[in-house]
Amino acid sequence: MLTSLISFVVLLGPALAADLLYRVDGRSPETIQSTGLVSKNPSGTLSLFDHVDKKDQSNDPWVSTTTSKSFAKSGAQSITDIYVYTLDKSRIPASSMKDVAEEYKKTKEKYPHPAEMEVSVKGSIPWNAVVSWDVYKRSKKVGGMTRDEFERGKRSQAPSPEPQRGSSKSPSKGSSKSPSSSPKKPRSFIA
Numbered sequence: 307m308l309t310s311l312i313s314f315v316v317l318l319g320p321a322l323a324a325d326l327l328y329r330v331d332g333r334s335p336e337t338i339q340s341t342g343l344v345s346k347n348p349s350g351t352l353s354l355f356d357h358v359d360k361k362d363q364s365n366d367p368w369v370s371t372t373t374s375k376s377f378a379k380s381g382a383q384s385i386t387d388i389y390v391y392t393l394d395k396s397r398i399p400a401s402s403m404k405d406v407a408e409e410y411k412k413t414k415e416k417y418p419h420p421a422e423m424e425v426s427v428k429g430s431i432p433w434n435a436v437v438s439w440d441v442y443k444r445s446k447k448v449g450g451m452t453r454d455e456f457e458r459g460k461r462s463q464a465p466s467p468e469p470q471r472g473s474s475k476s477p478s479k480g481s482s483k484s485p486s487s488s489p490k491k492p493r494s495f496i497a
Contacts, residue, residue, distance in 0.1 A: 326437070327371040327393040327425055328378035335389070335439060335456055343391070343431035345369045354404050354426055358419065368426040377423060382442035389439045395425075397435035402428040 329343060350367035357368040371393060372378050382388045395403070406424040410417035433453075440450040 325395045326375075327373060327395050327398075328375050329369070329371045329391045329393060329431070330378050330381040330388060331391060332384065332386070332388050334387075335436075335451070335453075338391070338436060339433050339456075341430075342433050343369050343393075343427075343436075345427075345429060348429045354406065354409055355413075355415075357426060358406060358417075358424070367428050369429075369431055370422075371425050371427060371431070373423045373425060377421065379440075379442070382440075383445050384442070385444055387448075388442050390442065391439045392437045393431060393435045394437050395435075398427055398431055404428070 331338070331343065333343075345368055346363055346366045348367055350365040352362055352365045352367060354368060356362065357366050357370075375390070375392070378390045382390050404426050406422075406426055407417050407420060436453045438450065438452040441448050
């Protein structure tokens with residue numbers, strides 16, 4: 307019985323992973339919660355092929371995602387916080403999703419970026435499709451959280467921002483260190 311259960315879980319793992327998409331985005335979870343992962347122009351008329359070629363981005367209704375978590379992580383190279391969102395494909399309307407490689411196959415054209423494993427979503431991706439996110443800074447993971455944790459209020463456990471230069475805030479009582487002599491800690495989230 308236990309062997310059967312383990313076999314089932316092992317076989318189910320790749321199937322579950324196939325239902326996940328990933329998106330690298332500089333927008334915070336607070337912003338995504340309020341707006342969703344919205345394209346540059348949700349009512350734009352740019353074709354999927356022009357989106358792939360990055361033509362007229364002001365008219366681009368497509369949100370790029372990938373089926374490859376490692377590819378998404380490779381794009382998280384900002385000096386500021388950048389997020390790699392994990393998305394539940396079943397919560398995105400199927401009619402708005404296009405597997406880019408498949409669309410190129412249909413037209414018998416060569417897909418110029420096969421390593422991206424892109425699935426483009428027209429318009430926006432709803433907040434309820436977000437499963438979790440990892441936070442990166444300079445290509446290093448510095449935190450992460452699930453949507454459920456975020457909605458239960460655990461985001462309030464993140465440290466307060468450090469005082470700005472010239473701030474009149476002084477170090478806590480009993481501390482002999484000034485704020486500028488303390489090593490800066492990366493922003494952390496509940497993982």
